[in-house]
Amino acid sequence: MVLIDILISGLILGGMYALVAMGLTLQYGVARILNLAYGEVLIASAFATYVLYTGFAISPLLGLLIVLPLAFAANWLIYRVMLTPLVKRARNRVTLEIDSILATFGLLFVLQGIAFVVFGGQYYSYSYLSVPLHLGGSIVSVNRLLALGFAAALGIALYLALTRTRSGTAIRAVAVDPTSAQLVAINVRRVAGFAFALGGAMCAAGGVLTSMFLTFNAAMGVVFTMKALIVVIMGGVGNLLGALLAGLLLGLIETFVARLVDPGLTLAANFALFLAVLLIRPQGLLGRRAS
Amino acid sequence: MTTTLSGFAASAFVASMIGAFAIAGPAQAQTAPASVKIGYAISKTGPYAGGASITTLPNYQVWVKDVNEAGGIMLGGKRVPVEVVEYDDRSNSEEAVKAIERLATQDKVDFILPPWGTGLNLAVGPTFNRLGYPQLAVTSVTDRAPELAKRWQNASFWLGTSAQISHALVDLLAKLRTEGKIGNKVAVVSVADQFGVELINAGRAALKKANFELVYDKTYPLGTQDMQPILTEAMRAAPDTFIAFSYPPDTMAITDQSRVLGFNPKVFFTGVGAAFPLYKQRFGANANGVMGIGGWNADAPALKAYLKRHTEVTGREPDRWASPITYASLQVLQQAIERVGKLDRAAVIKEIHNGTFKTIIGDVKLKDGLLQEVWAVGQWQDGEFYGLAPMNYAGARQAVTPKSAWKAQ
Numbered sequence: 001m002v003l004i005d006i007l008i009s010g011l012i013l014g015g016m017y018a019l020v021a022m023g024l025t026l027q028y029g030v031a032r033i034l035n036l037a038y039g040e041v042l043i044a045s046a047f048a049t050y051v052l053y054t055g056f057a058i059s060p061l062l063g064l065l066i067v068l069p070l071a072f073a074a075n076w077l078i079y080r081v082m083l084t085p086l087v088k089r090a091r092n093r094v095t096l097e098i099d100s101i102l103a104t105f106g107l108l109f110v111l112q113g114i115a116f117v118v119f120g121g122q123y124y125s126y127s128y129l130s131v132p133l134h135l136g137g138s139i140v141s142v143n144r145l146l147a148l149g150f151a152a153a154l155g156i157a158l159y160l161a162l163t164r165t166r167s168g169t170a171i172r173a174v175a176v177d178p179t180s181a182q183l184v185a186i187n188v189r190r191v192a193g194f195a196f197a198l199g200g201a202m203c204a205a206g207g208v209l210t211s212m213f214l215t216f217n218a219a220m221g222v223v224f225t226m227k228a229l230i231v232v233i234m235g236g237v238g239n240l241l242g243a244l245l246a247g248l249l250l251g252l253i254e255t256f257v258a259r260l261v262d263p264g265l266t267l268a269a270n271f272a273l274f275l276a277v278l279l280i281r282p283q284g285l286l287g288r289r290a291s
Numbered sequence: 292m293t294t295t296l297s298g299f300a301a302s303a304f305v306a307s308m309i310g311a312f313a314i315a316g317p318a319q320a321q322t323a324p325a326s327v328k329i330g331y332a333i334s335k336t337g338p339y340a341g342g343a344s345i346t347t348l349p350n351y352q353v354w355v356k357d358v359n360e361a362g363g364i365m366l367g368g369k370r371v372p373v374e375v376v377e378y379d380d381r382s383n384s385e386e387a388v389k390a391i392e393r394l395a396t397q398d399k400v401d402f403i404l405p406p407w408g409t410g411l412n413l414a415v416g417p418t419f420n421r422l423g424y425p426q427l428a429v430t431s432v433t434d435r436a437p438e439l440a441k442r443w444q445n446a447s448f449w450l451g452t453s454a455q456i457s458h459a460l461v462d463l464l465a466k467l468r469t470e471g472k473i474g475n476k477v478a479v480v481s482v483a484d485q486f487g488v489e490l491i492n493a494g495r496a497a498l499k500k501a502n503f504e505l506v507y508d509k510t511y512p513l514g515t516q517d518m519q520p521i522l523t524e525a526m527r528a529a530p531d532t533f534i535a536f537s538y539p540p541d542t543m544a545i546t547d548q549s550r551v552l553g554f555n556p557k558v559f560f561t562g563v564g565a566a567f568p569l570y571k572q573r574f575g576a577n578a579n580g581v582m583g584i585g586g587w588n589a590d591a592p593a594l595k596a597y598l599k600r601h602t603e604v605t606g607r608e609p610d611r612w613a614s615p616i617t618y619a620s621l622q623v624l625q626q627a628i629e630r631v632g633k634l635d636r637a638a639v640i641k642e643i644h645n646g647t648f649k650t651i652i653g654d655v656k657l658k659d660g661l662l663q664e665v666w667a668v669g670q671w672q673d674g675e676f677y678g679l680a681p682m683n684y685a686g687a688r689q690a691v692t693p694k695s696a697w698k699a700q
Contacts (some may be wrong), residue, residue, distance in 0.1 A: 013517045100473055104373065112336065122607075125543050125573045131699070132419050134550045141551045148698025168669075213547065217341045219382075223514060258511075258520035267512040291550040 005138040006259050008253070012140055014251020015148025016210060018244045020224055021231035022155060029238015030175040030195035032093060033083055033100040036076050037083030038203055038228055040111035041219030045071055046216050047115060050124050060128050061146075064208050068201045075200025079193040082107065087189060093178075108221070115218035125215040143212040149207055154202060155244040162240070171195055175238045175290075181189030230270070236287020245285055249273065323367030325635065329355070330376040330400035331391030334407055337382025341539060343407035345567060346430055350617040351375075353405055356604055360627060364421070365629045376400055384414035391415050395422045401634045402413075402624065409433050409486060416443050425640045427620040432456070434489050440660030441564070444642050447657055448618050451665040453489035453617040456584055458562065459667030459680040461497040463690060464532055466682065468503075473557045478507035478530035480521055480545075482537055482562070491535040497579050506530050514662045516544045522554055534556040538566030546574060546581065550697040557693035559581060566669055566676050568608035578671040580694030585612025586669020586678030588686030593651040611669060611676035616662070619650035 020042065027035045035041075045067050052058040052066065086103060090096035129143040162168035174191045175183040181188050206224075210216075231250065235242030250270055256268040277285060331351060334343040355373050362370035376398045378466075380387035386540075387406050394400045401423045405412055411430040418440065419426040426446040433439070436448040477498055479499065481487035487510065499504060506528035509580060511521060518541065533556040535545050542564030549559070564570060565583020587594055588634045594615060601609045609615065626649070627642040628634070649657040666678035670690055677688040 006520075009517075009519050009523075013519075016517075031694070064549070116336055121335060121344035121541070122540050123341050123345075123569055127567060127573060128404075130547055130551060132553065139552050141548070213544075215543040219336060219340045220339050254517070255520050259524060263480070263509045263511040263515075263521045264514065 001137060001269025002259065004111070004136050006138060006255050008135055008138045010252035010255035011248055012144045012148050012251070013255055014248035015151040016144065016247075017074050017227060017231050017250050018056065018155060019147055019209060020203075020206040021235070021243045021247055022158070022226040022240055023067075023152065023199040023201070023206065024225075024228040025203065025232045025235065025238055025240060025243045026158075026195050026199030028232060030171055031079065031083075031176070031192040031199065032096050032207040033079075033104065033196055034097055035196075035199075036101060036106040036225060037111055037221075038104075039225035040108050040115070041071065041075070041217035041221075042116060042198055042207035042210075042224045043216055043218065043221045044111060045204035046211035046214075047119055049208045049211045050126060051211050053126055053128065060208055060212050064205060067208050071204030072197045072201040075203075076193060076197035078107070078197040078200070082131040084189065084193070087192065099169065112218060112221060115255035119218055121217060121219060123215050123217045124268070126211075128212045130213065131243075141213065143209075147212075150205060151247065154205065155240050158198075158202075159240045230274055234274055234284055236284025239284065239286045242284055246277075249285075260281075313637060322620055323369050323371055324401075326373070326374040327364050327366070327371050327628070327634065328374050328376060328398065328400040329402050330378075330379040330394035331404035332378040332387050332394065332406055334411070334671070335379040335514045336581070338483045339382035339408050339411065341407075342430070342563075345569075345607075345610050346613045348408040349601065349607065349609065350614055350621065352398045353601055353604045354618060354621040354625075357600070360445070364625055366634070367632060371563075372628050380406055380411065381698075382411075384411055387411050387415050390411055390454050391418045391422070393423075395424065401630075402406070402499070402636070402639075404621070405429065412461070417623045419443070420445055423636055423640075423641055425624070425674055426486050427624060427643075429617045429620050432486060432489075434493070436661060437659060447620075447643060447662070449662040449665070450613060451487070451667065454493040455665065457490055457494035457666040457680075459500050460534070461494065461503070463668055463680040463682065464498075464503065464558065465501045467558065467690060467692055472690075474531040475504045476506045476528065476530040477532045477534060478528050478556070479505065480507075480510075480525065480526040480537070481510050481535070482515075483510040484513050484540060487536045487562075488491065494536070495536065497613060503532075505506075511541070514540075515542055516540055516547045518544045519552065522548055522552055526552060526554045527670055530556050532556055532560070532628060534539055534558075534560045535562055537562040537564070539567065539569075542570070542583070543573060546570075546577075550574075550577060552696065555694070555696045560692075563612075565643075565671075566611040568610065571671065571674060572675075577697055580671065580691055581674070582670045582679065582690070583669055584667065584669070585610070585675055586666035586680075587611050588684075589675045590686060591651075591653070593653075601662045614668070615652050616665070619655060623648045623651040623655055639682040 024038050027033050048067050049060045049063045052063045086099040128148050131142045132139045133142050162172055170186045170191050174188050178188050231243055231246045235246035253269050253273050254266045299472055308404055333348050334340050355375055359372050363372035387685045403476050405428050407430050412431040413430040420443040428446055429449040433451045434452045434454050436452050440448055481491040507525045529654040537547050542561045552573050560582040566585035571578050630642050631638040644657055659670050668680040669676045679688055679690050
């Protein structure tokens with residue numbers, strides 16, 4: 001009974017972690033951009049959802065239809081304008097990683113600054129689908145369940161798209177080896193830009209869905225970036241199913257510890273798990289060892 | 292407008308009369324400066340921005356506007372407008388210290404207003420002290436306040452101590468138990484940082500002393516927003532009273548998830564954030580009956596005028612805990628400057644610590660650098676967050692217990 005309860009609430013929490021991390025795994029794994037402004041994009045979509053819902057009575061779920069394409073376009077633009085020059089001049093993966101960290105670190109402050117100017121520093125929170133649902137003897141909130149559902153659906157759909165379709169294969173080829181991918185007539189920059197934009201849209205999906213139950217303000221982006229980074233590295237960089245698995249695992253262990261050991265140790269348990277994965281499988285749960 | 296300002300105008304008038312008597316010397320009357328330079332460094336970005344932008348910065352803005360619309364601070368027989376120098380401390384104590392130094396040495400401001408939060412106020416305390424500026428450390432709750440006020444004679448503390456909050460809460464609970472409204476069982480959760488730890492330590496001791504039974508007592512890491520596991524366990528212990536010494540995001544999460552879980556203790560108490568207008572806006576009628584840290588005597592005309600004025604100027608309502616006290620501390624500063632009659636910081640510090648002042652929260656007289664009357668426990672009743680405890684304060688309301696069950700939202 002308690003175990004089922006833990007399992008369900010752990011999966012729900014883990015679903016949120018996975019959802020938040022999936023976009024980053026695409027951006028980092030395929031486009032090779034370690035996007036430090038990731039959390040800011042997530043917060044921006046949370047604000048957009050808030051404005052749409054409280055100002056225009058557009059529900060967050062309908063809001064997805066507006067925010068996601070916008071985020072896709074904005075991220076594509078960021079890649080074209082800001083990151084393409086870095087990609088062009090980068091001689092290898094390491095220089096691109098360092099340059100992209102510096103550039104997106106700057107972007108973080110720009111986005112955060114805009115959010116502070118527009119929304120100030122105060123907390124925002126609204127209520128949507130905060131409705132209890134009885135599930136196997138335990139109670140879950142519909143909005144959180146929805147986030148889990150989205151994470152699972154997006155993760156699996158994108159995994160299938162990546163493994164079963166031609167353009168998906170191209171994306172994976174770029175992720176594995178950008179230089180050789182060019183030899184088989186893959187436009188690496190276009191594919192990487194697409195992956196970055198797609199990652200941005202998924203990040204926005206995370207922002208829209210988590211804004212239904214999390215209290216946020218303009219300063220909180222970095223919290224999400226850090227959480228997402230842990231999940232991405234744990235799952236294996238660039239691996240969507242890995243991110244899903246790692247997110248769910250983190251959620252489960254956190255809930256397990258909070259219920260049966262001590263809620264004060266949840267962070268410690270999270271980092272212990274992260275450390276264990278790094279020690280045993282440095283490439284991540286489902287990651288491939290770098291050649 | 293006229294009714295709004297009457298409270299302010301009256302106190303300004305009283306202050307200016309006193310000021311007029313104080314500056315008897317004609318020599319001083321000629322040395323009135325062109326402006327009074329007020330500087331502050333505030334967390335406009337970073338993790339403290341959430342608190343600073345609800346409690347501190349809006350009140351600085353409202354006060355400056357109020358003072359300047361009235362012509363300024365009365366100095367040497369004439370009104371001198373206030374000029375502001377503002378920095379962002381980025382929620383970083385080194386930045387805050389640097390900014391205070393800069394305000395004093397480069398901008399040469401006459402007075403410096405404090406940053407937001409216990410941590411930053413303690414961090415800049417030695418600097419304020421060394422530079423000889425009065426420090427109105429309003430938004431700092433610490434059990435070390437009495438000791439610090441002794442060490443830093445320039446500093447004053449305005450939100451009481453953690454022990455005061457916990458003791459007032461336990462006194463209220465003991466009264467409710469005597470009246471037969473609640474039983475003995477208490478569940479407590481607290482955020483694992485200095486604020487939460489001080490509150491729970493004092494609270495735990497007070498609860499045990501009052502013979503309450505602690506059926507659940509856990510802490511959670513700062514930043515936790517998934518409260519379901521904690522609440523489920525607390526719920527299983529079937530407490531009469533649930534206490535959370537929490538911060539705003541967790542306060543919102545605890546309330547929302549308690550509602551989803553149908554966790555309905557007779558007393559439901561949350562920490563910082565319960566007194567925010569956001570709480571009322573987010574939970575609507577469900578806020579009614581919720582208790583939290585803070586409170587005010589909402590029926591007092593001066594506070595009603597303040598609520599209206601604050602909303603007009605900033606577009607938002609103030610929080611019902613430290614906001615009115617922040618504004619009152621600025622009124623005290625102004626009146627102290629006017630009584631001294633010149634920009635003599637040492638004399639102003641002395642006056643702040645010894646004088647009695649008319650403010651929106653009533654007559655203020657500090658004792659050993661500490662504000663004495665601070666609301667510890669408030670409760671949402673019909674859309675307003677009234678002070679409940681300490682129970683002997685003027686305007687203290689009766690607690691509504693048991694809190695009615697959460698409604699679907």
